Amino acid sequence: MKFLGFVIVCLTGGLLLYGTMDLPDWGDPASPASTHLSDYYIEHILEETRVPNLVTAVLADYRGYDTMFETAVVFCAGLACFLLLRDFRPKKDRYFRHIPTGVMLHVKNPEIRIIPGNEFEHMDREWVPSDRIIKTVCRILIPFIQIYALYVVAHGDFSPGGGFQGGVIFGSSLILMAISYNLKTLMKRVTEKFLSIFAATGVLIYVGLGVLAMIMGGRFLDYGMLAPLVPWDPGHIRALGMLGVEIGVGIAVMAVMVIIYVNIVSEGRHDEGL
Amino acid sequence: MNHMPAILVLAPLSGAFFSGLAAWIKPSFSYYIALAATLLSGVAATCVLGDVMAAGTVQYRMAGWAPPMGIELRIDSLNAMVLVLISAIAFLNLVASVRSVDREIPDRAPSFYVMYQLFVVGLLGVTATGDLFNLYVLIEITSLTSYTMIALGEEGRSHLAALNYIFIGVIGASFYLLGVGYLYITTGSLNMQDVAVILKQIPGSSSAVLTAFVLCILGVWIKMALFPLHVWLPNAYAFAPVGFARVVAPLMTKVMVYVMVRLMITVFGLDYVFNTLHLADIVVWLGVIAILAGAFMALFQTDLRKMLTYIIVCEIGYMVGGAWLGNTLGMAGAILHILNDALMTFALFLALGNIVYVRKQVAFSNLQGLFATMPWTMAGLVLAALSIIGVPPTCGFFSKWYLVLGAFEAGAYHFAAALIISSLVCAVLFFKVFEICFFEPMATSHGHHDYGGVVMTEAPVSMLVPLGLVSTAIVAAGVYAGTIVNTLILPFLQ
Numbered sequence: 066m067k068f069l070g071f072v073i074v075c076l077t078g079g080l081l082l083y084g085t086m087d088l089p090d091w092g093d094p095a096s097p098a099s100t101h102l103s104d105y106y107i108e109h110i111l112e113e114t115r116v117p118n119l120v121t122a123v124l125a126d127y128r129g130y131d132t133m134f135e136t137a138v139v140f141c142a143g144l145a146c147f148l149l150l151r152d153f154r155p156k157k158d159r160y161f162r163h164i165p166t167g168v169m170l171h172v173k174n175p176e177i178r179i180i181p182g183n184e185f186e187h188m189d190r191e192w193v194p195s196d197r198i199i200k201t202v203c204r205i206l207i208p209f210i211q212i213y214a215l216y217v218v219a220h221g222d223f224s225p226g227g228g229f230q231g232g233v234i235f236g237s238s239l240i241l242m243a244i245s246y247n248l249k250t251l252m253k254r255v256t257e258k259f260l261s262i263f264a265a266t267g268v269l270i271y272v273g274l275g276v277l278a279m280i281m282g283g284r285f286l287d288y289g290m291l292a293p294l295v296p297w298d299p300g301h302i303r304a305l306g307m308l309g310v311e312i313g314v315g316i317a318v319m320a321v322m323v324i325i326y327v328n329i330v331s332e333g334r335h336d337e338g339l
Numbered sequence: 340m341n342h343m344p345a346i347l348v349l350a351p352l353s354g355a356f357f358s359g360l361a362a363w364i365k366p367s368f369s370y371y372i373a374l375a376a377t378l379l380s381g382v383a384a385t386c387v388l389g390d391v392m393a394a395g396t397v398q399y400r401m402a403g404w405a406p407p408m409g410i411e412l413r414i415d416s417l418n419a420m421v422l423v424l425i426s427a428i429a430f431l432n433l434v435a436s437v438r439s440v441d442r443e444i445p446d447r448a449p450s451f452y453v454m455y456q457l458f459v460v461g462l463l464g465v466t467a468t469g470d471l472f473n474l475y476v477l478i479e480i481t482s483l484t485s486y487t488m489i490a491l492g493e494e495g496r497s498h499l500a501a502l503n504y505i506f507i508g509v510i511g512a513s514f515y516l517l518g519v520g521y522l523y524i525t526t527g528s529l530n531m532q533d534v535a536v537i538l539k540q541i542p543g544s545s546s547a548v549l550t551a552f553v554l555c556i557l558g559v560w561i562k563m564a565l566f567p568l569h570v571w572l573p574n575a576y577a578f579a580p581v582g583f584a585r586v587v588a589p590l591m592t593k594v595m596v597y598v599m600v601r602l603m604i605t606v607f608g609l610d611y612v613f614n615t616l617h618l619a620d621i622v623v624w625l626g627v628i629a630i631l632a633g634a635f636m637a638l639f640q641t642d643l644r645k646m647l648t649y650i651i652v653c654e655i656g657y658m659v660g661g662a663w664l665g666n667t668l669g670m671a672g673a674i675l676h677i678l679n680d681a682l683m684t685f686a687l688f689l690a691l692g693n694i695v696y697v698r699k700q701v702a703f704s705n706l707q708g709l710f711a712t713m714p715w716t717m718a719g720l721v722l723a724a725l726s727i728i729g730v731p732p733t734c735g736f737f738s739k740w741y742l743v744l745g746a747f748e749a750g751a752y753h754f755a756a757a758l759i760i761s762s763l764v765c766a767v768l769f770f771k772v773f774e775i776c777f778f779e780p781m782a783t784s785h786g787h788h789d790y791g792g793v794v795m796t797e798a799p800v801s802m803l804v805p806l807g808l809v810s811t812a813i814v815a816a817g818v819y820a821g822t823i824v825n826t827l828i829l830p831f832l833q
Contacts, residue, residue: 140356141483145484266356
């Protein structure tokens, strides 16, 4: 069986190498890939869309239909983590900490009631005391990370960046909060409902802008048709449309990042986690 | 402006997200939204089919950009037919499976419906698109959703089946993507029509085009489970939750056969596939092996679900072999079989789901007395089985007829022999099942004998009506087989 695998790997590798024989030279300016469509894009994008970042224009406008489905793929990934990992079973064992002494209580009898308050704190098996230095540094850092994420989303038209990158950065700021404090601190601020609504709404913003263009009389995702909605700057309507879908992508990606993290680290139990 | 081509994909896509949102208001809303979305998509698909038959190929430019620059949906009579098939099966299955879903995954049913609609979006998008890379993105969506849904199935066994499927499925998708990469380097375009035009100017001996072709076709074969590449399929489909197995078994492999036909005819061109390359004979042999291997492996199963999944492997051999015979009859037979096999497999899995719903287990030892207790379900199962075997009034006969004619015209007598042998094996298979269901006495543990008679424990009406409709469709597709071939398939092939 191992030998068979080796033979198949060699055959596939050989096929890939054989295929490269007729490929154009590395960086050949006359190759089909750099002459056929690229010329059109380079010559026309700025006048047609007024977006200086050609990559964003191709991604979010010319091939915007693909990018919409890529966002749906990201959404699918988050939903898959939720569907497969989320564990709704009630917890059998409960753990509490006596705050003044720091003593941990492991309660096995479900009939014993301990009300969390000033004396007792509800907690989980994997709880570890968090570090004051780490907490303080992260608390200062997180707002700046989030501002930077918003900048990356908003600046996708002009410089490298966009919804996917910005969404990941924003999501990671929330994950950083979960790591430096604990999962519960995060889940108090962004609940599961909040995350799932944001994930679906993000993609719906993308689809909705496309459908809006259809209602205004254009094709699906034809941002040019939205011009009557922004009478003060109709010339940049395609750039604004792209910004709109990038915001949708950013929201969806941010929420999905957190959903994936939360479900994986806590094995779907949404308790203390890592 | 005719938006129907876009609506048929967008309806389940936005339906999926609205289902997800509505579940927070009331969980059952997500089901009704899914029902409405697939129905809307079916109506749109039917409208598009009407347009295509009236006025020829329908194009829809996404975002208004002309084809090689932007993405277009391009629907001709071949994919219009497949689109109607997908949306109809997706809708009927939702009607039939709501109770199975409630029983199997009660706590996360809304998420199931969201995933279900995304899966349908993937299939519809793959079929409707005229762009090679867009096809890949949508294959990714269908794959990701089916991995998840399969893992939701039978506790303990479905996880491993899904993991196997992920490993093999990802390899298949990567092969296809690599193939598209090679095509892009040699042609500089991703639009199918545009690539086809450019490929005509490239000498047929180009090694890059050959590599692209082999990689794309291999990727699609892995996804459709052609015989040596089929190992993921039986477990994945047998252990998936019933509500999903019923839609993935008839549609996923058939859509991949459609992709293969599309690549052969539209992108690379039949002239390149059959006259420049000399692979056709080998592939017809692969088809023969797939048919025989599938049929004989089915013979050794002792569980109805497993048996049906091996029949899918066998049927894939029909379509791949038929498409590679190299003549119009064979190709027409393969395309007709996409339609017929989807209907037959759907009917088989509907009946299977009904039996699972009532009996829980479908090992052969659990099937006694089914004709007495579930007569309607068994009537549907018998009709679908007759169609798989190829008995004349049902549709299965006619696609086999075209395939056999094609095989004789191409001189591929081994393929014709394999078709006939597999029909015989299928007859043995199903009559073995019917014998158990009809003649073997019921185990007393079922408790019905206490009342001195047999009590009917038929599946609910919501599960029987779709089965009745599909059974009618099987006969109708058989009666109108000639019309379908003459109005939809032959005009496309010429």
